[in-house]
Structures are given as structure tokens and as C-alpha cells.
Amino acid sequence: MFERYTEKARRVIFFARYEASQFGSPYIETEHLLLGLLREDKALANRFLRSHAAIESIRKQIEAHTTVREKVSTSVDLPLSHECKRVLAYGAEEAERLSHKHIGTEHLLLGLLREEKSFAAEILHERGLRLSAVREEIARSASEKTSANRPKESSLLAEFSRDLTQAAVDGMLDPLIGRDSELDRVVQILCRRTKNNPVLIGEPGVGKTAIVEGLAQRIADGDVPSFLSDKRILALDLSLIVAGTKYRGQFEERLKTIMKELMENQNAIIFIDELHTLVGAGSAEGSLDAANILKPALSRGEIQCIGATTPAEYRKSIEKDRSLERRFQAVKVPPPSEGDAIRILFGIKERYEKFHAVAYTDEAIEGAVYTSTRFIPDRFLPDKAIDLIDEAGARVKLRQTTLPTEVADIQKRIKFIV
Known part of the structure; x- marks a missing residue:
């Protein structure tokens, strides 16, 4: 009988049976069903009842009206009265009327x-509950719930960014080895009230992005001040925002929409690699570039941003725009020493060993650092040393996956015979 009933509705029936037994009634009456609704605190019906009446006053009125007999054992399966059966039938009809699958x-x-002539209906009417008004309110509540469960419109911020904090939780980021002083400085700047936007300045390949990923890993591990514990680092791809903006004003519209999302979500910190690309990005004749669009929000502290750029590009683009420079705090990221680079490679070698299915000896790690320093002077550690071990791993993997000539010939013969 109660297959279509929700869990809460079934509990209401159980509570109604309990109330009937406590009053010593031979049947479950409508007033017992009403008391059952009052007992189910988190039910939608209970919310309507509480908004129109004090719960205790309803109970007292029922107790005053009902003759209390000897209590009936709760193990006795009390039957429903004729009125109560009609109430359940009406409830099923109302569910159908509202196109609800469950009662x-x-x-x-x-x-x-x-069931207007019942004692329960009399109590409800006295407290101003009317069938049509309650029905409309229930329909409206169901509509709001459906709207809340409907998938949200696509977020431009999600479309044009990558959540580094989530990537850290998923174990997709390489560990940060060293760089404690630079990372601590970034955290300190982020905790400031104003000018709380750090910009990492260092040569290509020294590990600027790795520092930001290290911050995301710290947030994921909970190893940050409470002020940053619920923050998310979102790597914003400016080139993707510019891409596909054929008509004038499209870029500004996209960027302003993203800014609005960031202002509404104060837990987000954006990371812009190649920060100097802000200057002039998306600008056309008579329109603003990305830097000028972001400046007001950065100055008011409505958006927090971490940037990364090279010294040459910083001098060329950021320093020339004094108002943009003032909104950022510079964090110098020098190349690591050979000893630090060796420690970095030892820290990440496990990832490369797993990817290439090889094992790197200690001599290979040290040799990668010393050899890259000697023969690749125009690039910087640790990136050039990492490239060497990656290249070596790829070469060994290629040899391992390439079959010897004899084996390849035998396989060809087998295929020909089959």
C-alpha cells in the first residue's frame, strides 16, 4: 500500500500509529496523522505547519478533545479509520495532480x-491553512527545487581556467622541492590587505609555475594559514579568452564576465602565466586591453592574482605601466644552484621513472645537472636538466618497445601463415 510513499511519509504513518496507541484509540484517526506530521521535523508539511501555528498548541487542542483510554500496545497493527483512508486517497490524488511520482x-x-469534516481539518482551518493556498505553495516549492537541481549555465571561468588546487588533490602535480623562501613570500603577500598580488619574476625554466603549483599543493594538504585554507588557485589562459573574439567588444565582455564570477567567488585566486601578455591583450582601436580592465578590481582587492613573467618582459611591459606595477608585489626567483637542482631532480625522478618505465641512477641525475650546465649555457636550471632526464627516458623506452629484427620477422611469418 505504501510503495509510492517517501521515507518521511512512511515515518509519518508510523508516528500516527504510535500516537493512536498512546491515546488508546482503536483506529488511526486524522488527528493522529496530523500529530505524525508534527513529529517529522524536516518534512515539507512540517514547515508549513510551523509557519502557521505553534506545534504545542495543536497537540494541546487534540489532547483536550480526545478521551484518553488505556494505551494500546505498539505491537498491535491498528487499522486506519474511514476518514484516514480517504485522506491517504486524497494525498495520492494530489501527488498525481502535481505530477509528483512519490507521495x-x-x-x-x-x-x-x-477531508473537511475531520477534526484535523478543523484544526488546520482555525489556523488559517487553506487547501488552494497550501497547494500553490507546494507547487512553487517543487518548482524552485527543480530549478536548483537544474545544471547551471556554463561558467566562462571554468572554461578558460584550470583548477590547480583540484589537480593537487588528484595527485596530478609534480612535488615542489626547495623554494621555501619564495613560497613563503608569496603566501605572505597573499595575506596582505592591499597590494596582495604577487608576481614571480625569473628567467624561463627556473620554476615559477612550480612555485604556484607548490602553493596549490599546500592548500590541498591544509599546510597554509587559515586565511588561505579554503582558497582555490585557478590558472587563467589569456590566449584562450582572446581566441575566437572576432567582433569588437567580445573580449571585454568575456573578461568582464570572468571578473564578475571571481568577485562573486572570493575563494578564487587566479594565476596568469606570462603576466606581460595582459598589456595589449584583446585591445583594438578605441577599446581597453586586459590590463586596464583588471586594474580597478585589483586595486580594490576584489580580485586576487598571482602573476609570472621574465625580468626582460617585466621591465618592458609591467614597469612602463606604473599603475599596473603598483598593484603587484615582485618576488624574485633566481635559478637554483647545482646542488639544489640535483635535489629537485631526485624529488621528481619517481614520476619520470614511472612514466618511462625506467630507473635513473644517482650518477645519471647528477650527470644531467652537470652536463646541462656545461653544454647548454643559454638555458636555466632546473628545466634544462629535467629535459635531459626526460629525453634519456624517452630514448630508453623507445628501444625497449622496438622489437628486434629477428622477432619482427617471425611475427610477420606467423601473421602470413594465419
Whole structure:
């Protein structure tokens, strides 16, 4: 009988049976069903009842009206009265009327209101509950719930950014080895009230992005001040925002929409690699570039941003725009020493060993640092040393996956015979 009933509606029936037994009633009456609705605190029907009346006053009125007999054992399966059966039937009809698959507590409340000559309906009417008004409110609540569960419109911020904090949680980021002083400085700047936007300045390949990924890993591990514990680092791809903006004003519209999302979500910190590309990005004749669009929000502290750029590009683009420079705090990232680079490679070698299915000896790691320093002077550690071990691993993997000539010939013969 109760297959279509929600869990809460079933509990209401159980509570109604309990109330009937406590009053010593031979049947479950409508007033017992009403008391059952009052007991189910988190039910929608209970919310309507509480908004119109004090719960205790309803109970007292029922107790005053009912003759209390000897209590009936709760193990006795009390039958429903004729009125109560009609209430359940009305509840099923109301669920059908509202196109609801299941019968909930709100439908039982509507059923009580439809059984107008019952004592429960009399109590509800005295407190101003009317069938049509309650039905409309239930329909509106169901509509709001459906709207809340509907998938949200696509977020431009999610489309044009990558959540580094989530990537850290998923174990997709390489560990940060060393760089404690630079990372601590970034955290300190982020905790400032104003000018809380750090910009990492260092040569290509010294590990600027790795520092930001290290911060994301710290946030994921909970190893940051409480002020940053619920923050997310979102790597914003400026080139993707510019791409596809054929008409004038499209870029500004996209960027302003992203800024609005960031202002609404104060837990987000954007990371812009190659920060100097802000200057002039998306600008056309008579329009603003990305830097000028972001400046007001950065100055007011409505958006937090971490940037990364090279010294040459910083001098060329950022320093020339004094108002943009003032909104950022510079953090110098020098190349690591050979000893630090060796420690970095030892820290990440496991990832490369797993990817290439090889094992790197200690001599190979040290040799990668010393050899790259000697023969690749125009690049910087640790990037050039990492490139060497990656290249060596790829070469060994290629040899391992390439079959010897004899084996390849035998396989060809087998295929020909089959």
C-alpha cells in the first residue's frame, strides 16, 4: 500500500500509529496523522505547519478533545479509520495532480485539508491553512527545487581556467622541492590587505609555475594559514579568452564576465602565466586591453592574482605601466644552484621513472645537472636538466618497445601463415 510513499511519509504513518496507541484509540484517526506530521521535523508539511501555528498548541487542542483510554500496545497493527483512508486517497490524488511520482508529507497535508469534516481539518482551518493556498505553495516549492537541481549555465571561468588546487588533490602535480623562501613570500603577500598580488619574476625554466603549483599543493594538504585554507588557485589562459573574439567588444565582455564570477567567488585566486601578455591583450582601436580592465578590481582587492613573467618582459611591459606595477608585489626567483637542482631532480625522478618505465641512477641525475650546465649555457636550471632526464627516458623506452629484427620477422611469418 505504501510503495509510492517517501521515507518521511512512511515515518509519518508510523508516528500516527504510535500516537493512536498512546491515546488508546482503536483506529488511526486524522488527528493522529496530523500529530505524525508534527513529529517529522524536516518534512515539507512540517514547515508549513510551523509557519502557521505553534506545534504545542495543536497537540494541546487534540489532547483536550480526545478521551484518553488505556494505551494500546505498539505491537498491535491498528487499522486506519474511514476518514484516514480517504485522506491517504486524497494525498495520492494530489501527488498525481502535481505530477509528483512519490507521495510525500506535503500530499498528506493536502489530503487532511480536503477531508473537511475531520477534526484535523478543523484544526488546520482555525489556523488559517487553506487547501488552494497550501497547494500553490507546494507547487512553487517543487518548482524552485527543480530549478536548483537544474545544471547551471556554463561558467566562462571554468572554461578558460584550470583548477590547480583540484589537480593537487588528484595527485596530478609534480612535488615542489626547495623554494621555501619564495613560497613563503608569496603566501605572505597573499595575506596582505592591499597590494596582495604577487608576481614571480625569473628567467624561463627556473620554476615559477612550480612555485604556484607548490602553493596549490599546500592548500590541498591544509599546510597554509587559515586565511588561505579554503582558497582555490585557478590558472587563467589569456590566449584562450582572446581566441575566437572576432567582433569588437567580445573580449571585454568575456573578461568582464570572468571578473564578475571571481568577485562573486572570493575563494578564487587566479594565476596568469606570462603576466606581460595582459598589456595589449584583446585591445583594438578605441577599446581597453586586459590590463586596464583588471586594474580597478585589483586595486580594490576584489580580485586576487598571482602573476609570472621574465625580468626582460617585466621591465618592458609591467614597469612602463606604473599603475599596473603598483598593484603587484615582485618576488624574485633566481635559478637554483647545482646542488639544489640535483635535489629537485631526485624529488621528481619517481614520476619520470614511472612514466618511462625506467630507473635513473644517482650518477645519471647528477650527470644531467652537470652536463646541462656545461653544454647548454643559454638555458636555466632546473628545466634544462629535467629535459635531459626526460629525453634519456624517452630514448630508453623507445628501444625497449622496438622489437628486434629477428622477432619482427617471425611475427610477420606467423601473421602470413594465419
